[in-house]
Amino acid sequence: MTPLRPSPLAEQAAARIEERIRAGQWPVGGKLPGEVALAKELGVGRSTVREALRTLAAAGMVRSRQGSGVFVTADRPAEDWPARLRRAELAHVYEVRTMVEVQAARLAATRRTEADLTALDAALAARRAAGGADDTAFVDADIALHTALVAAAHNPVLDDLFAQFAPVLREQLVLLVGLFGIRSEDPHQGYASHADLVRAVHDGDPEAAGRILAAELEATRSHLLAD
Structure with a gap:
């Protein structure tokens, strides 16, 4: 050398x-x-x-x-978590996303503050307004709502986990929503279930919040991965 x-x-x-x-x-x-x-x-x-x-x-x-x-001990550096997420199949990402977010929804329903509820209401309204925008803006608004939900759980570890998922989700969802025309029939796709979710958090009902979000994530996962 x-x-x-x-x-x-x-x-x-x-x-x-x-x-x-x-x-x-x-x-x-x-x-x-x-x-x-x-x-x-x-x-x-x-x-x-x-x-x-x-x-x-x-x-x-x-x-x-x-x-x-x-x-x-190895001839290559260990792959970091963000890199592994970028390589992961969407089905696997959604499985782990469900584990993280459903628990976050339950916690949010019991821990939310008035500021959290205001943020959730604003994010829901922004998601509704994004129905008239392009797919990228719609996905960004959707992820912003889920980010507000996770923040309402007041668990910094959950915040960090979702922050790792968000860029991967955004990249894949922008591509797939357009590819499969998921919003072709309803530009506000999933609005009703998201409104129900926010209402459950307002009501302080952790079981309803978890159930609604689990069903919404599974419906999206099934739609995206149908073929």
Whole structure:
């Protein structure tokens, strides 16, 4: 290896080590050279090597064994959650979406505040108004309503999970709604069930909220995946 040049040295070092792992110089299950040897080979200090190894460990490519050294555990970085979602089949995304959102709807019905109800009413009205817009605007309005519902559950973990799903859902739904002409007969597709859902949250009825949303998501999933 040739010495590395300044920039983010630890990133360069991690990239260089990753290249050698991908090339098979250090195979999966094998042990990496020690810090001193790596530092000399890369032309950097030991602290830079340690930082590079931490980066690779976070990516799932290496693991330190106390008293034994650092071993290669994979020849590719672990795929992150957003990337995995982008590759997932829509059916699988909808199955997990149902698990997340139905529980969020139940929680929202018991935890919603006046501010949450105002936000839900506004999002429902915006979804209704988007019936006269194009598919992209309609999908955006639909996702905004579901985002407001999840926010009303007041669970930051659910917020984070839905935030990961939303971009994937938007991309796939914009494509599929247009492809299958889902709004051809009713440009406000699903409005009645969404209005019932918001009403159940207003009424503080978690069972109704969960049941209505589960049925709505299943109907959409079945429609999109019918063929």
